[in-house]
Amino acid sequence: MKIRIGTRKSKLALWQSEWVKAQIQKKYPEIEVELVKIVTKGDKILDAPLAKIGDKGLFTKEIEDAMLKGEVDIAVHSLKDVPSILPEGLKLLAFSHREDPRDAFLSNGKFTFKTLPEGAKVGTSSLRRKAQLKRLRPDLKIEDLRGNVDTRIRKLKEGQYDAIILAAAGVKRLGFDAEIDEILSPDIMIPSVSQGILGIEGRENDLKIEKIVRDVINDENSELAAAVERAFLKTVEGGCQVPMGCYAEVKEKGIYVRAFIASLDGKTFLKEEGLFPKENPRETGKKIAERLLNQGGKEILENLKEETK
Numbered sequence: 001m002k003i004r005i006g007t008r009k010s011k012l013a014l015w016q017s018e019w020v021k022a023q024i025q026k027k028y029p030e031i032e033v034e035l036v037k038i039v040t041k042g043d044k045i046l047d048a049p050l051a052k053i054g055d056k057g058l059f060t061k062e063i064e065d066a067m068l069k070g071e072v073d074i075a076v077h078s079l080k081d082v083p084s085i086l087p088e089g090l091k092l093l094a095f096s097h098r099e100d101p102r103d104a105f106l107s108n109g110k111f112t113f114k115t116l117p118e119g120a121k122v123g124t125s126s127l128r129r130k131a132q133l134k135r136l137r138p139d140l141k142i143e144d145l146r147g148n149v150d151t152r153i154r155k156l157k158e159g160q161y162d163a164i165i166l167a168a169a170g171v172k173r174l175g176f177d178a179e180i181d182e183i184l185s186p187d188i189m190i191p192s193v194s195q196g197i198l199g200i201e202g203r204e205n206d207l208k209i210e211k212i213v214r215d216v217i218n219d220e221n222s223e224l225a226a227a228v229e230r231a232f233l234k235t236v237e238g239g240c241q242v243p244m245g246c247y248a249e250v251k252e253k254g255i256y257v258r259a260f261i262a263s264l265d266g267k268t269f270l271k272e273e274g275l276f277p278k279e280n281p282r283e284t285g286k287k288i289a290e291r292l293l294n295q296g297g298k299e300i301l302e303n304l305k306e307e308t309k
């Protein structure tokens with residue numbers, strides 16, 4: 001038997017696909033696993049902020065098309081890049097154990113978030129990070145920063161920014177741990193939906209592949225957290241175009257959830273936080289999103305549409 005993994009060719013994507021390949025082969029040495037590199041629209045447009053490109057599935061569509069055509073069998077995604085609704089015929093087969101879900105602060109060893117000087121220049125293109133930074137430090141100058149994880153770290157080192165914010169998961173997977181000056185607590189910076197989890201996507205009717213992939217990859221706590229967070233995403237809609245975040249932490253007694261929707265400048269900041277039962281995780285995610293939408297989130301979304309027209 002052979003399993004073909006469709007993968008983007010960034011260092012992080014290749015690391016992630018190689019990791020899944022190794023997990024499969026450790027338990028099923030008789031299965032051949034091949035990586036097939038595919039370029040996505042998100043890889044081609046490297047200069048514009050994602051919020052402006054505005055496509056759902058920017059990093060996934062071409063790989064999904066290849067799966068539907070039967071050219072590859074599965075795809076390994078950073079789950080946070082996967083839209084809440086998948087194309088007909090495909091499904092998420094498994095959710096990996098969660099690497100550090102928090103955001104990392106990098107500043108060439110110079111600062112922490114607290115000691116950043118007045119008016120410092122911080123690089124990020126994420127509306128979620130920008131709104132949360134601005135809320136606590138309206139003085140900061142936020143400038144766009146795109147490119148793969150290694151490119152972003154290079155731009156920091158070249159001195160283009162005083163600090164940058166990246167997902168700790170990507171930084172750690174690529175072995176840049178030593179560049180991290182501070183891990184931001186979710187009380188300061190609520191992570192993105194599914195940050196740190198790898199989602200394995202495949203065809204709905206490939207039961208044999210599904211069984212193998214779940215067997216070697218799936219983590220129950222990640223699946224539970226992803227169910228809450230992705231239901232939140234689906235209810236709010238808008239992906240990268242909305243400053244929002246949702247982070248579900250699975251504890252012994254339940255699921256501790258922090259979620260927010262904010263205006264671009266962080267001045268309006270709506271937050272929900274609390275412990276929820278482990279039953280019906282999708283209902284929980286939906287309920288939290290609806291609470292935020294009803295508290296003023298709907299107006300924020302309408303204003304955003306006006307501002308980005």
Ligand SMILES: NCc1[nH]cc(CCC(=O)O)c1CC(=O)O
Pocket residue numbers: 078079080081149165166167168169170194195196197
């Ligand atoms: N937005 C791009 C992206 N998609 C996944 C990761 C890596 C972290 C992860 O697996 O969640 C990153 C980089 C980043 O946000 O710093």
